[in-house]
Amino acid sequence: EDVALSNRYFPDNFKFGAATASYQIEGAWDEDGKGEQLWDWYTHTYPDKIRNENNGDIACDSYHKWREDIELLKELGVNHYRLSLSWSRILPNGTVYNINQNGVNYYTKILETLRANNIEPLVTLYHWDLPVVFHEMGGWLNPKIADYFADFARLSFQLFGRYVKTWITINEPQTTCVQGYGTGGKAPGYVHSGDGVYQCAYTNILAHAKAYHIYDEEFRATQNGRVSIVLDSAWAEPGSSELEDEEAARTAMAFSMGLYANPIYNGNWPQVVIDRVGNRSLNEGLPRSRLPQLTPEEIEYIKDTSDFFCLNTYGTYYAQYQNGVNESIGDPNYYSDIGIHTYSDPEWEAVIDWVSLVPWGFRSLLNFVWTEYDGVEEIVVTENGWADVETILEDTQRINYVSQYLSALLDAYYEDGVNVTGYTVWSLLDNFEWTNGYTQKLGIVHVDFDDEERRRTPKSSYSWYKRVLANRCLVEECVRE
Numbered sequence: 194e195d196v197a198l199s200n201r202y203f204p205d206n207f208k209f210g211a212a213t214a215s216y217q218i219e220g221a222w223d224e225d226g227k228g229e230q231l232w233d234w235y236t237h238t239y240p241d242k243i244r245n246e247n248n249g250d251i252a253c254d255s256y257h258k259w260r261e262d263i264e265l266l267k268e269l270g271v272n273h274y275r276l277s278l279s280w281s282r283i284l285p286n287g288t289v290y291n292i293n294q295n296g297v298n299y300y301t302k303i304l305e306t307l308r309a310n311n312i313e314p315l316v317t318l319y320h321w322d323l324p325v326v327f328h329e330m331g332g333w334l335n336p337k338i339a340d341y342f343a344d345f346a347r348l349s350f351q352l353f354g355r356y357v358k359t360w361i362t363i364n365e366p367q368t369t370c371v372q373g374y375g376t377g378g379k380a381p382g383y384v385h386s387g388d389g390v391y392q393c394a395y396t397n398i399l400a401h402a403k404a405y406h407i408y409d410e411e412f413r414a415t416q417n418g419r420v421s422i423v424l425d426s427a428w429a430e431p432g433s434s435e436l437e438d439e440e441a442a443r444t445a446m447a448f449s450m451g452l453y454a455n456p457i458y459n460g461n462w463p464q465v466v467i468d469r470v471g472n473r474s475l476n477e478g479l480p481r482s483r484l485p486q487l488t489p490e491e492i493e494y495i496k497d498t499s500d501f502f503c504l505n506t507y508g509t510y511y512a513q514y515q516n517g518v519n520e521s522i523g524d525p526n527y528y529s530d531i532g533i534h535t536y537s538d539p540e541w542e543a544v545i546d547w548v549s550l551v552p553w554g555f556r557s558l559l560n561f562v563w564t565e566y567d568g569v570e571e572i573v574v575t576e577n578g579w580a581d582v583e584t585i586l587e588d589t590q591r592i593n594y595v596s597q598y599l600s601a602l603l604d605a606y607y608e609d610g611v612n613v614t615g616y617t618v619w620s621l622l623d624n625f626e627w628t629n630g631y632t633q634k635l636g637i638v639h640v641d642f643d644d645e646e647r648r649r650t651p652k653s654s655y656s657w658y659k660r661v662l663a664n665r666c667l668v669e670e671c672v673r674e
């Protein structure tokens with residue numbers, strides 16, 4: 194079915210990019226002095242938890258093939274490349290006591306080459322590969338980790354600040370906290386849904402704020418860069434226009450995005466989260482809320498620690514009021530705290546459940562971020578893309594998805610006045626998709642994981658994206674305003 198796409202040009206200052214993350218592409222897991230990190234440990238200790246018992250030991254072998262990756266980016270014509278640093282490649286034991294010069298050299302070469310090719314690096318300091326020593330100390334359940342992260346951030350600003358002007362502290366704390374420490378679906382695989390999610394959220398936002406203040410106080414004046422955190426959320430659409438369903442959708446957004454965005458942009462946890470977790474904790478007979486209380490000093494310290502909003506999003510779901518759940522006792526659990534019913538429309542095109550072709554949901558989400566969070570003057574989409582579960586080189590579904598999401602983005606910009614200034618497709622390469630191993634393919638470039646050379650083959654979406662970047666327009670002919 195033909196869908197009408199926006200015929201507006203992308204604004205002149207709009208930036209296009211592609212993204213990857215260290216563990217998902219680099220490989221060389223124990224090479225040249227790199228230390229062990231959480232996902233090395235997890236995939237090696239519990240191979241059965243990963244589809245086909247795969248791991249990222251070699252992944253796309255980008256540790257050796259990074260030049261080829263940059264060639265692909267150059268050819269594509271992107272304005273920026275979002276990549277992440279492997280903390281334990283730079284600091285094998287996590288702390289600044291021991292710096293691995295090979296790791297420093299690796300990233301220096303990449304950043305230099307990107308700059309030489311006029312590609313702006315968007316650098317994420319932490320994309321889930323926690324040095325294993327910190328996992329042994331409790332990982333993100335231990336607030337002390339925030340200090341170690343801050344040390345790593347300072348060192349990274351010192352080492353790479355001349356090349357990097359856009360820093361992202363942490364990727365998707367929601368995924369880490371809900372899946373890593375709540376449901377156990379990702380490393381470290383902990384199931385502490387009632388408490389762990391909130392403790393992890395606390396440590397993540399504290400770590401982010403520390404890194405932000407370090408940049409602000411020690412580097413901003415000389416380096417002139419900016420700092421943010423990547424937050425992810427699907428869009429929660431009310432299941433009906435009934436007030437109860439609208440409230441259910443707002444509650445879902447508060448628990449998914451608000452838990453992290455509210456303290457950073459508005460100050461403190463969302464009130465609905467404070468109330469629901471607090472009341473349920475009381476009803477469960479607990480002496481205090483399972484949600485850590487932020488002190489007035491912490492609220493002030495964490496608030497306003499972002500220079501622009503980084504958004505990752507892939508899909509939409511409906512939220513509906515769920516009768517009786519709010520009163521139920523004896524189930525200290527993140528999802529019971531939210532207490533709503535969620536569902537998808539079976540008509541929505543989707544290959545995996547959380548990536549769905551719902552461009553209007555994306556537009557609503559952009560509007561939500563724009564109006565809900567104080568002081569947001571700019572939004573950059575740092576991840577969005579389509580998942581296949583088999584190798585498809587003529588990936589028309591991906592082209593459909595990305596073109597319709599980009600069209601929705603243009604509508605949000607031109608019709609709704611949302612200042613969204615960048616879009617980053619996930620991903621440049623098919624890569625190690627965490628517990629899904631190599632079974633989910635989100636790259637615009639195919640990587641042959643059966644081939645020792647990890648041969649890269651651009652898909653149709655790569656050529657299509659290249660044309661959009663060159664024309665700055667989604668259709669045959671665009672109009673200027």
Ligand SMILES: CCCCCCCCCCCCC/C=C/[C@@H](O)[C@@H](N)CO[C@@H]1O[C@H](CO)[C@@H](O)[C@H](O)[C@H]1O
Nearest residue numbers: 214364365368425427445448449510531535547626
């Ligand atoms: C509070 C909400 C209540 C109920 C929710 C209902 C279910 C709705 C669907 C939510 C989606 C859940 C899982 C989503 C996870 C993604 O945000 C996450 N996997 C994205 O991570 C990034 O995606 C890339 C592709 O998987 C990945 O490779 C990259 O490293 C991640 O940054």
